Amino acid sequence: MTAVDERVETLAIDTIRCLAMDAVQKANSGHPGTAMALAPVAYALYAETMRHAPQQPDWPDRDRFVLSAGHACILQYSALHLTGYDLTMDDLKAFRQWGSRTPGHPELGHTAGVEVTTGPLGQGVGNAVGMAIAERMLAARFNRPGHEVVNHRTFAICSDGDMMEGVSGEASSLAGFLGLGKLCLIYDDNHITIEGSTDLTFAEDVAARYEAYGWHVQRFDDSWTLDTIRDALAAADAETDRPSFICLRTHIAYGAPHAQDTAKAHGAPLGEEEIRLTKQGYGWDPDKTFYVPDGVYAAMDQRPRGDDLHREWHERVAAYREAHPALAAELDRRLSRAGQALPDLRRQPHHHRGLHGARIRRGRRPPLRGLRLPRPAPGGRLDDR
Numbered sequence: 001m002t003a004v005d006e007r008v009e010t011l012a013i014d015t016i017r018c019l020a021m022d023a024v025q026k027a028n029s030g031h032p033g034t035a036m037a038l039a040p041v042a043y044a045l046y047a048e049t050m051r052h053a054p055q056q057p058d059w060p061d062r063d064r065f066v067l068s069a070g071h072a073c074i075l076q077y078s079a080l081h082l083t084g085y086d087l088t089m090d091d092l093k094a095f096r097q098w099g100s101r102t103p104g105h106p107e108l109g110h111t112a113g114v115e116v117t118t119g120p121l122g123q124g125v126g127n128a129v130g131m132a133i134a135e136r137m138l139a140a141r142f143n144r145p146g147h148e149v150v151n152h153r154t155f156a157i158c159s160d161g162d163m164m165e166g167v168s169g170e171a172s173s174l175a176g177f178l179g180l181g182k183l184c185l186i187y188d189d190n191h192i193t194i195e196g197s198t199d200l201t202f203a204e205d206v207a208a209r210y211e212a213y214g215w216h217v218q219r220f221d222d223s224w225t226l227d228t229i230r231d232a233l234a235a236a237d238a239e240t241d242r243p244s245f246i247c248l249r250t251h252i253a254y255g256a257p258h259a260q261d262t263a264k265a266h267g268a269p270l271g272e273e274e275i276r277l278t279k280q281g282y283g284w285d286p287d288k289t290f291y292v293p294d295g296v297y298a299a300m301d302q303r304p305r306g307d308d309l310h311r312e313w314h315e316r317v318a319a320y321r322e323a324h325p326a327l328a329a330e331l332d333r334r335l336s337r338a339g340q341a342l343p344d345l346r347r348q349p350h351h352h353r354g355l356h357g358a359r360i361r362r363g364r365r366p367p368l369r370g371l372r373l374p375r376p377a378p379g380g381r382l383d384d385r
């Protein structure tokens with residue numbers, strides 16, 4: 001990786017923040033504050049840490065990213081755009097518009113680089129755990145000494161609302177029990193939810209809970225920098241026996257003079273005047289909107305690196321195919337079925353009579369028993385296109 005100058009890194013992070021403010025303002029709806037606060041995390045993940053390939057978004061062995069706090073999707077869209085995915089500036093300008101590729105929450109199959117549809121809080125954590133389990137299962141089933149064809153990590157960002165939902169706790173408990181060392185969850189500990197301060201309803205020590213689940217936990221107060229995040233992600237990578245939980249104290253709407261640390265920055269545009277003041281605070285020209293300063297695209301473009309990673313993986317698979325042809329054929333078979341929608345259960349032939357048959361005749365959905373389902377290859381979308 002070529003070293004990026006610190007000035008350009010700061011510009012890149014502020015670009016993500018300004019795109020979030022501008023897109024939400026133009027749409028006149030959306031969630032700017034969380035994206036602004038997490039811009040350094042998105043930069044560290046998308047431009048440095050994750051092994052992904054913008055030009056092959058469905059490459060099976062890519063690292064996975066799940067934005068469990070799906071309301072902050074402008075963060076992901078900006079990162080996808082800046083790192084070279086098929087998502088243009090016009091797509092960002094069409095944020096939350098009917099039929100656009102930038103809907104109000106991430107949607108699988110709608111936007112290149114989005115791995116899973118998120119929005120119901122907590123569920124994305126469950127998806128991330130599922131993806132990490134899938135990776136573990138595929139690696140155990142298919143990797144052979146000297147032939148590592150499955151080896152990727154799963155990253156997820158979650159918010160207070162995610163941590164309040166039971167499903168995230170249940171999934172995280174399982175992840176800790178299984179010791180999913182390639183899973184990394186970053187918690188946006190901003191003390192703010194849709195209604196106001198978390199003090200109103202949620203005062204538990206979330207990081208301690210993750211310690212109790214058996215995770216590797218790192219906590220940071222609000223003095224963290226980009227280097228802190230880099231080090232934390234490196235420590236998470238080095239910890240191979242336990243999933244990692246990075247608890248980051250953040251400030252929603254970071255840098256906005258009147259909106260920072262307020263619940264109103266959660267789900268409403270900041271307003272033209274506040275955006276101007278915030279841009280001035282970043283040292284930006286307040287008259288520029290949807291602006292990407294010189295050097296930022298070049299610093300964040302992951303296409304060359306992604307192409308290399310993708311090619312190396314294909315070389316590894318070619319060697320594997322030679323050494324283990326039967327296993328390779330089975331891996332192909334599984335990957336070719338992945339990502340396909342399950343059939344419409346109501347259209348499946350049923351093999352039941354009597355009580356169940358009576359229910360079917362009344363037009364109710366038949367029971368699952370007896371259905372012929374395709375054998376799933378777990379792990380999100382693994383199809384190689």
Ligand SMILES: Cc1ncc(C[n+]2csc(CCOP(=O)(O)OP(=O)(O)O)c2C)c(N)n1
Pocket residue numbers: 034069071072119120121122159160161162165188190192193194252266
């Ligand atoms: C299961 C579920 N319940 C309720 C909501 C509605 N909702 C959207 S965001 C949010 C809470 C926002 O707080 P937080 O998760 O801390 O996000 P932040 O404001 O810090 O970005 C809620 C309750 C939801 N998306 N999913």
Ligand SMILES: [Mg+2]
Pocket residue numbers: 159160161188189190191192193
């Ligand atoms: Mg919050």
